[in-house]
Amino acid sequence: MSGRDAxxxxxxxxxxxxxxxxxxxxxxxxxxxxxxxxxxxYVHPPEAVCPDCQASELAFREVSxxxxxxxxxxxxxxxxxxxxxxxxxxxxIIELVEQERLVLVANVVGVAPEDVRIGMPLRVTFERLTDExxxxxxxxxxxx
Amino acid sequence: MASELSGRAAIxxxxxxxxERRSPRPLAHFAREAAEAAVADAGLTIDDIDGLGTIPNIAxxxxxxDLEGIDIVTVPNMVRMLGREHGIRWHVQxxxxxxxxxxxxxxxxxxxxCTYALVWRAVxxxxxxxxxxxxxxxxxxxxxxxxxxxxxxxxxxxxALRKYMHDHxxxxxxxxxxxxxxxxxxxxNPKAYWCGTPLTVEDYLEAPMVADPFCxxxxxxPVDGCVAVLLASAERARDLRQPPAYIxxxxxxxxxxxxxxxxxENMWEGGAAMGEKLWESAGLGPADIxxxxxxxxxxxxxxxxxxxxxxxxRGEAASYIASGATALDGELPLNTSGxxxxxxxxxxxxxxxxAVLQVTGRAEARQIKGxxxxxxxxxxxxxxSGGLIFSREARA
Numbered sequence: 001m002s003g004r005d006a007x008x009x010x011x012x013x014x015x016x017x018x019x020x021x022x023x024x025x026x027x028x029x030x031x032x033x034x035x036x037x038x039x040x041x042y043v044h045p046p047e048a049v050c051p052d053c054q055a056s057e058l059a060f061r062e063v064s065x066x067x068x069x070x071x072x073x074x075x076x077x078x079x080x081x082x083x084x085x086x087x088x089x090x091x092x093i094i095e096l097v098e099q100e101r102l103v104l105v106a107n108v109v110g111v112a113p114e115d116v117r118i119g120m121p122l123r124v125t126f127e128r129l130t131d132e133x134x135x136x137x138x139x140x141x142x143x144x
Numbered sequence: 145m146a147s148e149l150s151g152r153a154a155i156x157x158x159x160x161x162x163x164e165r166r167s168p169r170p171l172a173h174f175a176r177e178a179a180e181a182a183v184a185d186a187g188l189t190i191d192d193i194d195g196l197g198t199i200p201n202i203a204x205x206x207x208x209x210d211l212e213g214i215d216i217v218t219v220p221n222m223v224r225m226l227g228r229e230h231g232i233r234w235h236v237q238x239x240x241x242x243x244x245x246x247x248x249x250x251x252x253x254x255x256x257x258c259t260y261a262l263v264w265r266a267v268x269x270x271x272x273x274x275x276x277x278x279x280x281x282x283x284x285x286x287x288x289x290x291x292x293x294x295x296x297x298x299x300x301x302x303x304a305l306r307k308y309m310h311d312h313x314x315x316x317x318x319x320x321x322x323x324x325x326x327x328x329x330x331x332x333n334p335k336a337y338w339c340g341t342p343l344t345v346e347d348y349l350e351a352p353m354v355a356d357p358f359c360x361x362x363x364x365x366p367v368d369g370c371v372a373v374l375l376a377s378a379e380r381a382r383d384l385r386q387p388p389a390y391i392x393x394x395x396x397x398x399x400x401x402x403x404x405x406x407x408x409e410n411m412w413e414g415g416a417a418m419g420e421k422l423w424e425s426a427g428l429g430p431a432d433i434x435x436x437x438x439x440x441x442x443x444x445x446x447x448x449x450x451x452x453x454x455x456x457x458r459g460e461a462a463s464y465i466a467s468g469a470t471a472l473d474g475e476l477p478l479n480t481s482g483x484x485x486x487x488x489x490x491x492x493x494x495x496x497x498x499a500v501l502q503v504t505g506r507a508e509a510r511q512i513k514g515x516x517x518x519x520x521x522x523x524x525x526x527x528x529s530g531g532l533i534f535s536r537e538a539r540a
Contacts, residue, residue, distance in 0.1 A: 011279055011295075013287035045288045045403055071307035071408065073299050074356035081278040083293040088356075091294045093303050093406050103406050105292050113356075118310045135291055 010082035012129050018046040021060040026134050031124045033096065035061040042102045063098050065124030067138055070095035070103050074113045088113050094122060094138050110139035146392070146427035151538035153250035154381035154388035155500045156260075157186030157374030163337050163367040163488045166269050171368065172213035175266040176225045178370035182262060186374050187385030190226050193374075195234040195252055195261030197245045198222070199491070203267040203366065204275045205297055217266040217370070234258035241522045242492040243530025247394045249375045259380065264372035265493045274366060288403070301442040301524070302358035304408030308447055309357065314462035316357060319443055320348040322465045323361050323485065326440070329472060330482030332509040337365050337488040362443040367488035371497055378538045389500040392517070393426025393533030395419075399526045411445075415452030415525030422453075422531040428517060430454045435477045435502045435512045436470075437495035437520040439529075440484045449521050450478075453531075472510065480510045492522030492530075499534045 015023040025032035034046040038055035042063075049056050070093040078087050092108040095101065108116050109125070122138040129135055159181025161174035183190055200216045202209070209215045219235045234257045236248050242265050249261035270276075277295035279286070289295060308314060327343040330336045343361065351359040381388035399414025401407065423429050430453055438449035447461035455476060456464045464470065470478035481487050481498035488494065499518035501507040507515075516536045523529030 009280055010293070011277070011282035011286065011290040013291050014281050014283045015287070016284070019287060045285070051401075071303040071310070073302040073306060073358070074353070075293060075296070075299055076356060077298075077352070077354045078293060078296070079273055079275050079277055080290060080293040080295045081280065086293065089293060091292055091299060091303070091355075093307075093408075101407050101409065103403065105289050105294050105406055107292050118307065129291070 008082050010129070011080065012133055018048060022046060023133060025060065025062070026126060026136050027132060029126050029134070030062055031065045031136050032060040032062050033098070033102070034058050042096070042099045044102060044104050063096055066097045066141060067094045067122045067124070068097070069108065069116060069118050069120045069122065071118055072108060072116055090116050092116070092138060104136070106136055106138045108139070109137050147425040149251060149254060149394070150392045150426055151390050151535070152254040152378050153375055154378055154390045155373045155534070156376045156381045156384045156386060156388050157182040157188070158497050158500055159183070159185055159372045160335050160497070161370045163335065163369040165337070165367055167368040170213050171215065171266050171268045171370070172217050172221060172225060174368060174370040175217040175222060175264055178264055178372040179222065179226065179262055182372035182374045185386060188260060188374070190228065191231065193226065193228060193260050193262050194231055195249060195258030196222055196232055197236045197249045197261060197263040199240060199242055199245050199265050200237050201239050201491070202270070203489070204270050205295070209270065215268055215270065217264070222264070234261065241396070241528060241530045242496060243394065243522050243532050244396055246373065246375070246496065246532060247396065247530070250391050250394065253375050253377045259376065261375045262372055263375065264370055265491055266370035267489060267491055268368045269366045296355060298358050298363050298442065299355035300405040301444050302355040302362070304405070304411060305357050305362070305444040307408050308444065312459035312462065316349060317345070318462040318466050319362065320345045322446060323348050323443060325465070325471055326479055326482055326485050329480050329510060330486030333481040333487060336482045336486050337367050338482060338486045358442070361485070364441050364484035364489040367490070369488060369490060371490050371493035373496065373500070386506070387504040389503050389534040390536070390538045391532060392535040392538070393422050393428060394531070395421035395425055396528070396530040397421065398528050401526055405524070405526060411448045411525035412452055412458070413525070414527070415448050415529060418521070418525070418529045418531055419453040422519070422533065426533045428533060433476070433517050433519050434515040435480060435499070435518045437479055437483060437499045437518065439492060439495055439522045439524070440479060441489065441524070443485065445524055446478070448525050452525055453519065453521070472512070477512050480507060480512065492520070495520040495522060496532065499532070503534045503536045
């Protein structure tokens with residue numbers, strides 16, 4: 001993390017009507033995913049209407065934070081503001097254990113990029129960006 | 145049972161601007177060059193044109209500009225450049241993919257809404273770094289990607305190649321076989337940006353990694369340029385200078401996953417949905433196709449489209465290409481002009497134009513003998529995609 005130009009910040013999420021519960025939970029150190037009360041399926045990113053059953057009753061539910069690497073990339077030619085000092089960095093497509101193909105994007109941290117593997121067990125951790133925003137990130141799950 | 149529109153419209157003229165990179169010329173000049181070339185190709189004059197259509201999207205994701213005549217060329221600009229304020233009866237400009245606009249133009253000429261419709265796609269190489277994302281705030285769909293440094297289209301697609309290699313046991317050597325074969329095709333296409341620049345397997349394997357497992361040559365080559373096509377009804381098409389490329393099949397699909405490319409399976413599912421509509425619209429199937437122009441903005445899309453259109457089974461595309469089946473002398477010649485990876489980043493118009501040239505016998509050194517039906521796809525399967533089938537005869 002050293003050497004980063006302090007004047008160039010990474011993009012900070014701006015919560016909206018659909019996503020505020022996700023970011024509110026993350027700010028408390030909790031991973032909460034939108035869940036359809038009709039078909040009992042998780043939805044991410046949050047939607048106004050359930051894409052599986054078209055119900056509009058969706059609520060957020062705390063999940064275990066346990067996950068696997070679904071797939072990933074190692075960025076070596078970055079174009080995103082604030083990430084130059086992080087190269088190479090790992091972007092994971094993270095599949096939560098609660099549901100097949102329930103995926104979210106996060107950096108895989110606490111492991112060398114070349115050691116990340118598809119299927120690797122992960123657990124959530126949080127990276128504080130501002131007073132209001134903490135980013136869910138994922139790190140290898142060394143437990144059981 | 146083919147669609148009622150099948151065979152009722154044709155592409156009768158094709159025009160290219162020169163393809164350059166970081167040209168000092170305004171994009172508008174490229175667009176006019178391509179438009180005039182397409183009209184002349186058909187043996188017509190600008191005064192015959194009464195329909196216009198374009199796709200006024202900026203070239204790249206990120207904070208590129210949207211200046212008229214520099215970054216985009218809209219219908220009003222083209223009307224002014226052609227001096228056709230009084231002559232245009234029909235026009236459309238729709239953000240999206242070029243098959244959408246070509247389908248709209250086909251319906252317009254088939255229905256008589258206009259007689260000759262000119263469709264162009266002009267793209268540039270934006271100033272600064274390609275797809276530069278320098279926003280301090282991540283709103284809307286960006287909020288679950290940009291804070292993680294996941295803003296580059298090459299990175300979005302590279303995760304799909306990683307998963308494909310893992311699930312199906314393919315290798316970077318397999319992809320090198322395709323990219324090198326594609327670059328060989330490109331050497332037979334004088335319009336292509338990479339014509340004159342061969343590529344070896346070693347060049348591919350040793351190229352700089354952009355987003356591992358994507359290297360530089362898994363990405364298409366951004367250019368400043370424009371391609372224009374001229375459409376007419378099947379009846380009029382028969383009397384013009386060039387043999388017509390009849391549009392016998394067409395389909396477009398939205399596969400609107402809000403997570404975008406996060407789950408690469410969506411690419412195959414959305415691609416297959418488009419493919420089934422495409423085959424149905426023409427009353428044709430994969431075995432009827434003589435030559436295929438599949439969208440290759442990134443290399444992984446070739447695997448998506450070969451499998452989604454049922455040319456091969458799921459997981460078989462890499463070994464199919466490596467077997468030589470998609471070479472110019474193979475059973476399914478693929479991207480014979482080099483398309484996006486070799487000719488240039490023209491957002492699908494390279495696919496459309498080469499399909500037209502092949503079924504009209506105009507593909508010169510790349511010509512596939514007896515090519516009767518050619519398929520062209522645009523897009524990545526997910527989000528949105530479109531496809532067209534061009535045929536030598538109006539009735540498939």
